[in-house]
Amino acid sequence: xxxxxxxxxxxxxxxxxxxxxxxxxxxxxxxxxxxxxxxxxxxxxxxxxxxxxxxxxxxxxxxxx
Numbered sequence: 001x002x003x004x005x006x007x008x009x010x011x012x013x014x015x016x017x018x019x020x021x022x023x024x025x026x027x028x029x030x031x032x033x034x035x036x037x038x039x040x041x042x043x044x045x046x047x048x049x050x051x052x053x054x055x056x057x058x059x060x061x062x063x064x065x
């Protein structure tokens with residue numbers, strides 16, 4: 001009889017379900033963050049290469065000396 005009371009209380013307890021919800025939400029946020037980071041990193045590398053090439057192509061002249 002005590003086992004059935006314990007089993008019924010376990011079935012009604014929702015603390016574990018809330019924990020699972022938070023784990024799922026946290027993993028979704030982390031996954032979204034990784035996706036954004038990957039996209040931004042690729043764009044940043046491309047922009048950095050463009051700026052580097054532009055600066056390397058420029059020449060400076062000092063006049064008046």
